[in-house]
Amino acid sequence: MLSMKCKYALKALVVLAAEGTKLPSSAIAQKARVPAKFLEAILTDLRKADALTSERGAHGGHKLKGSPEKIMLGHVVRAMDGMLAPIPCASTFYYKKCDDCTDEKICVIRHAMTEVRNKIAEVLDSMSLEDLVNMSPKKKQQLFW
Amino acid sequence: MLSMKCKYALKALVVLAAEGTKLPSSAIAQKARVPAKFLEAILTDLRKADALTSERGAHGGHKLKGSPEKIMLGHVVRAMDGMLAPIPCASTFYYKKCDDCTDEKICVIRHAMTEVRNKIAEVLDSMSLEDLVNMSPKKKQQLFW
DNA sequence: ATTAATTCATATAAATTCAATAGGAATTGA
DNA sequence: TCAATTCCTATTGAATTTATATGAATTAAT
Numbered sequence: 001m002l003s004m005k006c007k008y009a010l011k012a013l014v015v016l017a018a019e020g021t022k023l024p025s026s027a028i029a030q031k032a033r034v035p036a037k038f039l040e041a042i043l044t045d046l047r048k049a050d051a052l053t054s055e056r057g058a059h060g061g062h063k064l065k066g067s068p069e070k071i072m073l074g075h076v077v078r079a080m081d082g083m084l085a086p087i088p089c090a091s092t093f094y095y096k097k098c099d100d101c102t103d104e105k106i107c108v109i110r111h112a113m114t115e116v117r118n119k120i121a122e123v124l125d126s127m128s129l130e131d132l133v134n135m136s137p138k139k140k141q142q143l144f145w
Numbered sequence: 146m147l148s149m150k151c152k153y154a155l156k157a158l159v160v161l162a163a164e165g166t167k168l169p170s171s172a173i174a175q176k177a178r179v180p181a182k183f184l185e186a187i188l189t190d191l192r193k194a195d196a197l198t199s200e201r202g203a204h205g206g207h208k209l210k211g212s213p214e215k216i217m218l219g220h221v222v223r224a225m226d227g228m229l230a231p232i233p234c235a236s237t238f239y240y241k242k243c244d245d246c247t248d249e250k251i252c253v254i255r256h257a258m259t260e261v262r263n264k265i266a267e268v269l270d271s272m273s274l275e276d277l278v279n280m281s282p283k284k285k286q287q288l289f290w
Numbered sequence: 291a292t293t294a295a296t297t298c299a300t301a302t303a304a305a306t307t308c309a310a311t312a313g314g315a316a317t318t319g320a
Numbered sequence: 321t322c323a324a325t326t327c328c329t330a331t332t333g334a335a336t337t338t339a340t341a342t343g344a345a346t347t348a349a350t
Contacts, residue, residue, distance in 0.1 A: 001146070002231045002258070004338065010254055011245075024296065033245045038339055044298070056297040057347020073257060086147045100156075100178045100290070107290035108280045109155055112218060112272055113147070119264035127257055135253045145245070145252035149309060169325065183310050189327070201326045202318020 006080035008034040009042050010132075013051060013076060014144055017068035017129040024061040031142070042080075049079035068133060074124035084124060085117035092117075151225035153179040154187050155277075158196060158221060159289055162213035162274040167206040176287070187225075194224035213278060219269035229269060230262035237262070 011032040016023060019031075025043055029036040043062050047054050053065045064071065077084065083094035089104055090113040101107050136144045156177040161168060164176075170188055174181040188207050191197050198210045209216065222229060228239035234249055235258040246252050281289050 001228075003336095007232060007254060014253060026296085035339065037341080040297075041339090054297065055347085056295095056345075058293095058295045059348060060296045060346080062297090083146075087152060098290075102290065103283075103288065104290070106281055106283055106288065108159060108277045109152060109290060111280050112268075112277060115272075116265055116268050119268055120261055123257075123261050123264055127260075132253045132257060135256050136251055138251055143248065143251065145243075145248065145254060148307095171325085180310065182312080185326075186310090199326065200318085201316075201324095203322095203324045204319060205317080205325045207326090 002077065003081050005038075005042055005045075006077055008032065008039060009046055009076055009080050010073070011145070012039060012042065013046070013064070013071065013129055014132050016052065016062065016064045017071075018133050018139065018142055018144070020064075022055065022061040022063040028062065033145075045079065046076075049075070051076060051079070064129070068130035069128045071129045072125050073127045073129075073132070074121060077124055083117075084120045086113045090114040090117045092121075147222065148226050150183075150187055150190075151222055153177065153184060154191055154221055154225050155218070156290070157184060157187065158191070158209070158216065158274055159277050161197065161207065161209045162216075163278050163284065163287055163289070165209075167200065167208040169206040173207065178290075190224065191221075194220070196221060196224070209274070213275035214273045216274045217270050218272045218274075218277070219266060222269055228262075229265045231258045235259040235262045237266075 011034060012028050015028050015031045025040050026036055028043070029039045032039070043052070043054065046052050047062070050065060051071055052062050054060070054062050074084065078093060083091035085091035085094070087098070087110070088094060088096035089098045089101065089107070089110045097104060101110070104110055133139055156179060157173050160173050160176045170185050171181055173188070174184045177184070188197070188199065192199050195210060196216055197207050199205070199207050219229065223238060228236035230236035232243070232254070233239060233241035234243045234246065234252070234255050242249060246255070249255055278284055
């Protein structure tokens with residue numbers, strides 16, 4: 001399951017990708033329909049994840065860091081929610097050994113979940129913010145949801 | 146993320162599939178290395194999910210319902226954790242509308258997550274308990290993890 | 291210099307979910 | 321009657337999620 005945080009993060013980034021300009025968090029919150037104060041915290045995390053840059057003060061705001069086609073969904077989801085894999089032992093970026101496993105090399109649960117994690121990563125690591133923006137038939141009107 | 150409950154359920158079912166016989170929950174707990182009392186509750190859920198049958202009293206126990214190749218991982222995971230999809234609006238079995246979405250038909254987040262959900266379902270709905278058992282190189286020794 | 295708009299940092303809180311454990315009732319076979 | 325078992329209900333502690341609140345720091349415009 002994606003957390004709300006992660007979903008909001010994706011929506012915020014889609015807004016920024018579509019807009020192309022610097023936007024204050026209040027404007028993003030409105031366009032993405034996301035709780036304003038919660039979004040503030042999320043934007044900070046996204047900045048730490050190198051997905052955007054922020055400017056403080058009057059006329060400040062947030063802007064995508066780099067072009068939308070270079071920011072992959074997998075990167076965002078990992079930054080917000082951690083591993084893509086269903087269980088830690090099947091994760092490549094967040095691997096962690098199971099307590100109830102003696103020989104993870106042969107663990108059949110792990111084998112199965114590694115297949116799942118690879119499929120998830122395949123999709124999310126090949127899909128960019130630009131892909132998301134282009135996906136909408138109404139992108140001219142900036143309606144993505 | 147799979148819950149512990151779901152992981153334990155899968156391990157219990159693999160034990161039952163490999164064994165082929167009726168087993169008391171205490172024996173399953175030991176072989177699967179799962180907390181005994183927690184497992185009891187899980188086995189009840191698995192019975193309700195039609196994955197096994199239970200007999201009470203002395204010499205009672207739990208037995209797979211049907212053959213291992215007919216019990217799919219997707220069925221088990223859904224029964225334990227609910228939807229496979231990353232977000233409810235992308236689920237086919239547990240669909241639920243988003244509050245922050247006006248037109249889900251065009252929602253780009255939903256489109257992306259539907260792709261993910263389809264990949265996950267593809268894997269889990271085509272993999273059976275028998276596949277899991279056969280996956281282990283050490284299945285003769287009944288060591289699966 | 292003051293003010294308004296903004297990000298940033300920290301603390302808090304309510305609600306929910308997770309991962310169990312406890313105790314005992316009901317059932318069954320010996 | 322006894323021992324082994326499933327089944328049922330309740331509880332609990334911990335962690336996580338989803339926020340909200342407050343105010344400090346920064347910046348541009350007047």
